[in-house]
Structure formats: C-alpha cells, structure tokens
Amino acid sequence: xxxxxxxxxRNLEVRFPQTEFSLEVESLTIRRCxxxxxxxxxGSGKTTLxxxxxxxxMPTAGDVAFMGATGPISSTQxxxxxxxxxxxxxxxxxxxxxYENILAGCLGRQxxxxxxxxxxxxxxxxxxxxxxxxxxxxxxxxxxxDRISGGQQQRVAIARAILQRASLVLADEPxxxxxxxxxxxxLSALQGAAAYHGQALILSLHDPVAARAYADRILGLRAGRxxxxxxxxxxxxxxxxxxxxxDAE
Amino acid sequence: MIHCPGSIVVSRWQQRRLAVxxxxxxxxxxxxxxxxxxxEASVRDLVDGLPLGxxxxxxLFPMDTSIIEEMTRACYETxxxxxxxxxxxxxxxxPLGLLAASxxxxxxxxxxxxxxxAFVRSIPVILLALLFVSAVGLGPFPGVLAVAFHGTGMLAKxxxxxxxxxxxxxxxxxxxxxxxxxxxxxxxxxxQAIPQLLSLSLFRFEMNVREATVxxxxxxxxxxxxxxxYARSFQYQKVATMVVAVVLMVLVVDAxxxxxxRRVL
Numbered sequence: 001x002x003x004x005x006x007x008x009x010r011n012l013e014v015r016f017p018q019t020e021f022s023l024e025v026e027s028l029t030i031r032r033c034x035x036x037x038x039x040x041x042x043g044s045g046k047t048t049l050x051x052x053x054x055x056x057x058m059p060t061a062g063d064v065a066f067m068g069a070t071g072p073i074s075s076t077q078x079x080x081x082x083x084x085x086x087x088x089x090x091x092x093x094x095x096x097x098x099y100e101n102i103l104a105g106c107l108g109r110q111x112x113x114x115x116x117x118x119x120x121x122x123x124x125x126x127x128x129x130x131x132x133x134x135x136x137x138x139x140x141x142x143x144x145x146d147r148i149s150g151g152q153q154q155r156v157a158i159a160r161a162i163l164q165r166a167s168l169v170l171a172d173e174p175x176x177x178x179x180x181x182x183x184x185x186x187l188s189a190l191q192g193a194a195a196y197h198g199q200a201l202i203l204s205l206h207d208p209v210a211a212r213a214y215a216d217r218i219l220g221l222r223a224g225r226x227x228x229x230x231x232x233x234x235x236x237x238x239x240x241x242x243x244x245x246x247d248a249e
Numbered sequence: 250m251i252h253c254p255g256s257i258v259v260s261r262w263q264q265r266r267l268a269v270x271x272x273x274x275x276x277x278x279x280x281x282x283x284x285x286x287x288x289e290a291s292v293r294d295l296v297d298g299l300p301l302g303x304x305x306x307x308x309l310f311p312m313d314t315s316i317i318e319e320m321t322r323a324c325y326e327t328x329x330x331x332x333x334x335x336x337x338x339x340x341x342x343x344p345l346g347l348l349a350a351s352x353x354x355x356x357x358x359x360x361x362x363x364x365x366x367a368f369v370r371s372i373p374v375i376l377l378a379l380l381f382v383s384a385v386g387l388g389p390f391p392g393v394l395a396v397a398f399h400g401t402g403m404l405a406k407x408x409x410x411x412x413x414x415x416x417x418x419x420x421x422x423x424x425x426x427x428x429x430x431x432x433x434x435x436x437x438x439x440x441q442a443i444p445q446l447l448s449l450s451l452f453r454f455e456m457n458v459r460e461a462t463v464x465x466x467x468x469x470x471x472x473x474x475x476x477x478x479y480a481r482s483f484q485y486q487k488v489a490t491m492v493v494a495v496v497l498m499v500l501v502v503d504a505x506x507x508x509x510x511r512r513v514l
Contacts, residue, residue, distance in 0.1 A: 104423055164426050
C-alpha cells in the first residue's frame with residue numbers, strides 16, 4: 001500500500017507564453033503516504049510543479065497521472081477532490097466562521113440542493129468538528145476566520161484538507177507568512193494529520209532544516225529542473241548551497 | 250539616450266502640466282457654454298420669476314392639515330412600492346449578479362448578461378412606470394413593477410462588481426476542495442460579499458423611496474399621485490402638506506437605512 005504510486009509524471013513540460021520560464025520534469029513518481037519537501041529559490045518552479053500536480057496548470061507537453069483507488073483519475077473535479085492544496089496566504093473565506101471554512105472541505109461530495117440550503121449531513125458536520133479538534137481549534141469554531149492568528153488560519157486550512165479526504169496534500173510555502181515557532185507548529189500539524197489520515201504530503205519550503213525534519217525525501221529544484229531527488233538524510237550542505245547559488249538566471 | 254539634468258526634466262514636466270491644465274480649463278469652459286445654450290438658461294428669467302415663485306410659496310400656507318389621514322395612506326403606499334419593488338429586485342438581482350461576475354461565470358455568459366443589465370438600467374424609472382401603467386392600469390402596482398425592473402438592473406450590476414472584488418485566492422481555496430460553481434458561490438463569494446450586498450440593497454431601497462414619490466405623476470401610485478391631483482386643482486395648501494410628508498418620509502427612511510447600513514458593514 002505504502003509503495004503504490006500515487007502520482008506519475010512523465011516528460012512534463014510547462015511553459016508560460018509571456019516568460020522564459022519553463023518547468024521540465026522527465027520522470028517523477030510520488031507514492032502513497034510519502035512525505036516530500038521541495039526546496040529551491042524563488043522562481044525555481046516549486047509552485048508551478050505543485051499546481052501542475054493539482055491540475056491548476058495545464059502541461060504544455062507530457063502528463064501528470066493521478067492514481068485513484070481503482071485506477072487513474074482523469075476528471076478535473078475528481079482530481080481537485082483527491083488533491084488538497086494548502087497556501088501561503090491560507091486562502092480562507094475571511095468573513096465565514098472557522099467551522100464553515102472547514103466544512104467547505106466536503107463540498108466536492110455534496111449534492112447541489114444541500115450546498116444551496118447549507119444543510120450538510122450530520123456525519124460531515126461531526127467530521128468538521130473533529131478535524132477542528134484535531135487541529136486544536138475547538139474553542140475557535142465560531143470565530144471569524146479573519147479574526148484568528150496566522151498559525152490558527154493555517155490550521156483551519158489543514159482541517160479543511162482533512163475533511164476533503166484527499167489522498168495527497170500539497171502545501172505551497174505553508175509557513176512563509178508565519179514566525180518560526182508558529183511555522184514549526186504548523187508543519188508538525190501538517191505532518192501529523194497526513195500520517196494519521198494516510199495522506200501523502202508535498203511541502204514546498206525555503207528552510208532546508210525544516211525540510212530535513214519534516215520530510216523523508218527532498219527534491220531540489222533549480223530553474224525549472226529537478227537537480228536532486230534524494231532521501232532527506234542523504235542531502236548534504238554542498239547540494240543545498242548549489243541550489244541557492246545566485247547564478248540561476 | 251540623452252542625459253538631461255534634473256532641473257530641465259522638472260521644468261519641462263511643469264510646462265507640460267501647465268499646458269494640460271489650460272487645455273482642460275478651455276474644454277470645461279466650452280462644455281459649460283454649450284450646456285448653457287442647450288438648457289436655455291437665463292439669469293433674467295430667474296430674476297423675473299422670483300415674485301411668481303414667492304407668490305406660489307405664499308399660497309402653500311397655511312398648510313391644510315385636514316388630509317392627515319390621506320397623507321398617511323399616501324406615505325404607506327409610497328414606502329410599500331419602494332419596499333416591495335426593492336425586495337423583488339434583490340431576489341432577481343442575486344442570480345443575475347452571479348451570472349454577470351466574470352470571476353465566477355465564464356465571460357462568454359457574463360458579458361451578454363452585463364449588456365442586458367446595462368440596457369435595463371438605461372430606461373428611467375418614470376418611463377418604465379408609464380409603460381407598466383398602460384400594461385396593468387393605474388395604481389401603485391405598476392409603480393412596484395417599474396421600481397423592481399430598474400432596481401434589478403442596478404443591483405445586479407452592483408452585486409456583480411462586489412463579487413468580482415472578492416479575493417480570487419479565497420475562491421481558489423474553495424474550488425480546490427473539489428467544489429463546483431454552486432459550492433464556490435454559496436460557501437465563498439456570497440458569504441464574503443454579503444455585507445456589501447446588504448448595504449447596496451438598503452441604499453437601493455432608500456433611492457426607491459425617492460423614485461416612488463414621483464411615480465404618481467404618471468399614475469403609478471404613491472404620494473406623487475396626490476400631489477399632482479391637488480396641484481392641478483389649485484389646492485396648494487394640500488400640496489404643501491403632502492410635500493412636507495415627502496420630506497419627512499425621506500428623512501426618516503434615510504436615517505433608518507443609514508443606521509442599518511452601518512450595522513451590516
């Protein structure tokens with residue numbers, strides 16, 4: 001189970017018409033329950049790779065195959081549901097409560113009339129409360145999402161991803177807007193939730209120390225290419241230094 | 250690239266700015282002169298007319314307070330036209346506003362919806378009232394229809410603007426859960442925009458009360474109907490009572506909506 005491939009990337013190429021940047025990934029396999037960190041300087045293609053896996057960016061060439069329980073998932077909606085994305089700026093509905101933001105995680109499997117009337121089934125409502133409790137947000141359930149701290153907002157986003165029941169959680173610089181201490185708490189929460197719910201996790205990070213601490217495998221990106229793909233313990237300082245050396249442009 | 254000293258750059262910029270200002274002044278002056286002619290404005294007519302105006306005002310007094318009951322009914326009718334008309338346009342404008350918001354709906358759909366709304370808005374309420382009076386007859390009901398129709402065009406456009414102002418990252422966050430259009434709208438765009446939508450609707454109600462006061466001039470009910478009735482039969486003291494009622498009603502409605510809008514925002 002743990003070694004089954006979840007995402008298979010073959011000859012992926014993403015180009016943007018207005019820029020010279022291109023992302024090229026020859027081959028990349030992500031297995032179930034893996035914890036991967038993406039490292040690389042700004043503009044190295046971390047976000048583009050995550051968005052390509054999520055299906056928000058269409059490949060210019062090649063493909064990203066996403067495996068469901070029974071085979072590859074082709075529909076965009078199903079892929080959206082199976083892959084959760086956590087953002088640097090949390091992307092919550094600020095005026096809604098913590099509870100409603102978490103509950104939004106179940107939208108992908110609700111019929112239209114339930115969404116329209118805002119009447120969600122009891123198991124989903126209970127799951128939302130449980131996810132909040134898991135993230136230590138039980139006393140914040142009815143607070144407005146834009147009135148809580150950044151660390152708490154990010155935990156709301158994690159709880160939403162739990163409710164989404166995604167098999168892969170992507171986190172795009174999830175701690176870049178947080179202070180180091182809060183950041184460490186959020187990364188622990190992310191890692192713990194992924195382990196508990198059997199989700200694979202890909203974190204894009206700026207901090208190699210955090211990458212080593214929270215991931216089993218590290219991908220180094222530079223100018224849109226994967227320059228190394230190693231177990232976290234095998235990545236040494238010279239490889240990291242090469243990743244951030246300022247001659248990429 | 251020729252290098253200029255800073256002082257030359259600044260003085261050129263000042264000259265250019267001066268030239269632009271003079272040009273704008275000339276343009277505005279020309280427009281004002283054209284408008285003065287177009288509107289047949291005349292200071293002499295204004296001065297000559299002052300005694301007549303004073304005579305008119307003198308004839309308004311003393312106000313005839315024997316029509317208080319009728320006045321109350323007229324105000325009730327006016328506010329009812331505005332309230333019902335606003336309620337109908339809120340219900341109609343919500344789906345239209347969502348369809349017209351280009352960040353929620355494909356621009357292929359949103360652009361034509363916007364064009365239709367612009368057309369609806371372009372017809373003044375008083376003309377709509379004339380139209381509905383000939384369709385459903387005299388009385389407040391055609392007034393409701395006119396206010397509702399025009400209000401829908403206005404509110405749907407303003408709602409669409411509010412939806413478009415919702416942070417795209419927030420919508421992506423909802424979309425990213427696998428939610429469809431309805432989910433993004435119901436759990437993202439609407440809750441985020443709702444205070445603005447409420448505020449705009451209250452403001453629309455306030456404007457509709459003013460609109461409803463003049464609809465009676467074309468037979469579409471409200472207090473304006475009574476004002477023109479008494480004016481035509483030269484009962485100026487009754488006109489005065491009704492005018493005072495209009496002023497008081499508008500002030501009260503303004504105060505109430507102002508207070509409510511501050512509460513929702």
